């Protein structure tokens with residue numbers, strides 16, 4: 379989705395999100411695709427184009443997230459909000475598998491986000507496997 383951002387807002391987002399997807403932590407360098415701007419609350423549901431409602435996401439996470447803000451938790455059957463990168467901390471909701479290849483949801487919000495955004499899809503898992511082979515490690519998470 380094409381969004382007009384002022385240079386100031388774009389810089390603010392790049393700095394906050396460290397040039398990587400706020401959901402799966404794929405970097406632009408690793409994916410080969412520019413990050414896209416994600417409205418955490420979609421514009422179609424009244425979400426505003428303000429820093430607090432914007433983040434950078436990889437193309438895939440943005441595509442799978444679509445206009446969703448919540449999803450069914452398969453463990454509880456409860457409708458659960460997706461991870462909100464502006465109000466929640468990644469490390470409190472996600473962890474990397476020991477081999478650095480899978481993102482694991484460690485809370486209900488993390489779990490539904492991993493599933494809804496297909497964060498361990500075959501393409502990204504293959505890519506992570508290749509990155510690990512050449513010495514890449516999941517990025518250190520700033521808190």
Ligand SMILES: [Zn+2]
Nearest residue numbers: 399402436439
């Ligand atoms: Zn992503």
